[in-house]
Each structure stands twice: as structure tokens, then as C-alpha cells.
Amino acid sequence: MPIYTALQAADPVAYNALMGEMKRQSDGVELIASENYISPAVMEMMGTVFNNKYSEGYPGKRYYGGQEFTDIVESLAIERAKQLFGCQHANVQPHAGCPANVAMYFALMEPGECVLGMDLGHGGHLSHGHPVTYLTKIFKFVRYKMKDVETGELDYDEMRRVALQEKPKIILAGFSAYPREVNYAKMKAIADEVGAYTVADMAHIAGLIAGKQLRNPFEDGFDVITTTTHKTLRGPRGGMIMCREAELGKKIDKMVFPGFQGGPIMQMVAAKAVAFGEALRPEFQDYAKQIIKNSKHLAKFFMDHGAKLVTNGTDNHLMLIDCVKSWNLPGGEVETLLDRVGITLNKNMIPDDTRKPMDPSGVRLGTPAITTRGMKEVDMDILGGFILKAIEKRSDDSAITSLHGEVIEWCRRFPVPGIAA
Numbered sequence: 001m002p003i004y005t006a007l008q009a010a011d012p013v014a015y016n017a018l019m020g021e022m023k024r025q026s027d028g029v030e031l032i033a034s035e036n037y038i039s040p041a042v043m044e045m046m047g048t049v050f051n052n053k054y055s056e057g058y059p060g061k062r063y064y065g066g067q068e069f070t071d072i073v074e075s076l077a078i079e080r081a082k083q084l085f086g087c088q089h090a091n092v093q094p095h096a097g098c099p100a101n102v103a104m105y106f107a108l109m110e111p112g113e114c115v116l117g118m119d120l121g122h123g124g125h126l127s128h129g130h131p132v133t134y135l136t137k138i139f140k141f142v143r144y145k146m147k148d149v150e151t152g153e154l155d156y157d158e159m160r161r162v163a164l165q166e167k168p169k170i171i172l173a174g175f176s177a178y179p180r181e182v183n184y185a186k187m188k189a190i191a192d193e194v195g196a197y198t199v200a201d202m203a204h205i206a207g208l209i210a211g212k213q214l215r216n217p218f219e220d221g222f223d224v225i226t227t228t229t230h231k232t233l234r235g236p237r238g239g240m241i242m243c244r245e246a247e248l249g250k251k252i253d254k255m256v257f258p259g260f261q262g263g264p265i266m267q268m269v270a271a272k273a274v275a276f277g278e279a280l281r282p283e284f285q286d287y288a289k290q291i292i293k294n295s296k297h298l299a300k301f302f303m304d305h306g307a308k309l310v311t312n313g314t315d316n317h318l319m320l321i322d323c324v325k326s327w328n329l330p331g332g333e334v335e336t337l338l339d340r341v342g343i344t345l346n347k348n349m350i351p352d353d354t355r356k357p358m359d360p361s362g363v364r365l366g367t368p369a370i371t372t373r374g375m376k377e378v379d380m381d382i383l384g385g386f387i388l389k390a391i392e393k394r395s396d397d398s399a400i401t402s403l404h405g406e407v408i409e410w411c412r413r414f415p416v417p418g419i420a421a
């Protein structure tokens with residue numbers, strides 16, 4: 001365990017909460033598809049004096065002095081991001097994924113213009129125009145869906161029909177709960193027909209693209225990629241916007257700062273540089289490959305045991321289980337039950353769910369975090385077995401308590417970077 005002596009002395013209450021969270025993370029199995037464990041090197045950089053520096057502007061063009069070292073780390077993050085994703089421009093300052101998307105929308109559109117994106121019930125994200133967001137007061141959002149939820153294939157014919165009718169300014173790929181690969185070339189052809197920008201929000205799968213296991217939308221001519229840096233990419237919490245061509249990057253830069261943000265969170269920018277350095281190493285490709293192997297293996301395990309998965313499998317790091325069809329239980333009950341045995345995942349709507357968002361039919365789970373801990377296919381069988389046993393024994397309190405003990409003992413064999421010695 002790292003030692004936090006100054007924190008312990010200064011603020012025992014906050015310190016104890018930190019100790020509790022560290023124990024929770026090492027004694028539990030993290031299956032939330034958007035979470036991961038950063039490396040000790042990334043974590044070290046996040047807690048540094050770069051926090052103390054104001055750096056409004058960009059490397060070489062700042063509003064304050066004293067930028068010789070902030071310029072080094074921000075330039076490093078930019079150059080590494082460009083190399084990782086094969087593009088001409090990267091803005092590494094967005095504070096998170098949603099602010100990156102907001103800046104991207106405003107850079108590419110005028111108020112009132114239209115985005116064609118994935119239906120939110122079929123796996124799109126809140127920031128792709130959910131009615132609860134303020135974005136929908138400013139821009140118009142229209143939708144495409146899966147053509148067939150049994151295979152997960154997107155409905156490219158419907159996408160084209162809506163595009164010709166609505167003339168969107170942006171055609172948006174990218175999802176929070178979609179287990180399949182996308183045909184970016186088809187989307188790009190539709191966008192070219194109507195003169196739209198192509199944007200991919202790769203928040204979930206950025207690490208799988210950087211690790212060369214999933215297709216890179218830039219290779220099919222996409223204009224922009226937005227992403228978070230903390231999911232499969234395994235960096236600090238944050239966002240990023242990349243452009244295939246440098247010219248478009250100028251619009252993005254202006255909209256991130258001064259358009260929407262002030263000073264960059266420089267310790268996070270510096271930690272992005274460290275994380276991107278890690279992602280450029282060959283071992284990261286092995287990591288990305290193993291995430292998908294584990295995910296496919298776990299998905300098959302569930303299906304072999306009679307569970308119903310949305311799209312009947314997965315091509316990436318996540319899967320959606322229809323818990324009502326599989327076990328006659330709502331997703332929320334499965335989430336709560338698994339919490340009791342130290343396995344964390346989230347309830348999730350399934351496509352065209354008839355239940356409510358806070359009480360949906362499914363759960364979403366993914367393998368990025370457990371793969372970082374070193375788990376392999378053989379461990380997926382054990383894990384799947386724990387989950388099925390919890391469901392089977394759900395009314396037996398003592399069986400659930402003893403299963404929790406087994407889960408703790410088992411997962412302690414897989415050290416969490418930055419926590420276990």
C-alpha cells in the first residue's frame with residue numbers, strides 16, 4: 001500500500017475514506033465497463049505540483065509565464081496522442097468526455113443545426129443528445145438504431161434515409177453500451193453524400209483502438225474523434241479531441257479554450273502524457289487483445305449457461321445481459337445482489353426496453369479492469385461461476401455471505417496496480 005502520512009495526519013476522516021476505497025477496490029471484482037485501474041506511474045503524476053500551475057492557452061502560446069515544463073508535458077501528450085491514433089491534431093485539455101463533446105459540437109455546428117447519432121436506448125451516450133441535457137435546447141438530434149438486435153448490425157439504410165431528409169451537420173458514431181464493431185466506411189460514405197462531418201466518440205473503446213484490436217475510424221476517413229482517457233485507454237480521468245487534419249483542429253482548439261474552459265488541469269494533462277506513453281508500448285496491444293479475449297470468453301460462458309445477451313455476444317470489452325429473459329430478474333436486482341458478493345457492475349437498459357431507466361431489464365459488464373489485474377480466460381469461467389451461483393442462491397443469506405468470502409479470497413490473488421505491494 002502507498003503511504004499517505006501527510007494526509008493521515010492532516011485529515012483522518014478523508015484518509016479513512018481513502019483507505020476504505022482502496023480496500024473496496026482490491027477486495028472486489030470491478031466489472032463496470034467504463035472503469036479501469038491506472039498504473040502507479042500515472043497515479044504519481046496526477047498528484048504532483050503541476051496542479052499548482054495556471055496554463056491558459058496552448059504550448060508556446062500561453063497567457064502566463066513560467067510554462068517551460070507545462071509546455072513539455074502538454075506537447076508530449078499531444079505528440080503521443082497523434083502517434084497513437086494516427087492523426088494530425090490532438091487537444092488534450094478537455095476536463096472529461098462530456099466537455100469534449102460539447103466543445104466539438106460548438107466547434108463544428110451553429111445553434112439549431114443537426115446531429116445524427118445512435119438512439120440512446122440502443123447504446124448511445126447522454127451527451128449524444130439525451131433530452132435531459134441542455135444540448136437538446138441548442139442543437140437538433142436525430143437517430144439511427146440497430147437494424148437487428150440479434151446481430152447488433154446498425155441500420156445503415158435508415159441512417160442514410162434520415163441523413164438525406166435531415167441534412168445533419170455531424171454524423172456521430174460511438175456508444176456507451178454497444179458490444180459490436182461499426183462499419184465506419186459506410187457511415188463516412190453517407191456523410192459525404194450529405195456534406196456532414198464524421199465524428200466518433202470513442203470514449204469506451206479508445207484503448208482497444210490504440211491497442212490496435214478494433215478499427216480506427218480515422219482509417220476510414222472520419223474527421224474527428226472525441227474520447228475519455230480513463231476507460232480502456234487506462235489514463236487519468238479526462239477527455240481529448242483529435243482531428244484527422246490539422247486545419248479542423250484550429251476550430252476545436254478555439255472552442256475548448258477560450259470557448260468553454262479556462263486553465264487546463266495540468267497534472268491531468270501531464271498524466272495523460274504518461275498514460276499515452278504506456279499505451280504506445282507493445283505490451284499495451286497484448287493488454288487490449290486480452291480484454292477482448294476475456295470479454296468474448298465470459299460472454300460465451302453466460303450464453304452456454306442459458307443467458308440471453310443483447311446481440312448474442314460481443315466484439316469488444318463489454319456485454320449486455322437481458323436479466324429478465326435470462327433469470328426472470330430485473331437488472332437492478334442483479335446489480336444489488338452482486339454488490340453483496342463484491343462483484344460490481346451496473347444495471348442498464350436493453351434495446352427498446354419496456355422497463356424504466358432506474359429499473360431496467362439488463363446489466364452491462366466489461367473486462368478492462370479485471371484484465372488489468374491479470375485475469376485470463378480460465379479466470380472468466382471462475383468469475384462467471386460466482387455470478388451464476390449468486391443468482392442461484394440469492395435467497396440464502398448464509399450462502400451469499402460465504403460466496404462473498406470466496407470472491408474476496410480469489411480476487412486478492414490479482415493485485416491492483418497502485419494498491420497491492
Ligand SMILES: Cc1ncc(COP(=O)(O)O)c(C=O)c1O
Nearest residue numbers: 096097098125175176201203228
Ligand atoms: C461514449 C461516451 N461519451 C462520453 C462519455 C462522458 O465522459 P465523462 O463521464 O468523462 O464526461 C462517456 C462516459 O461514460 C461515454 O461512454
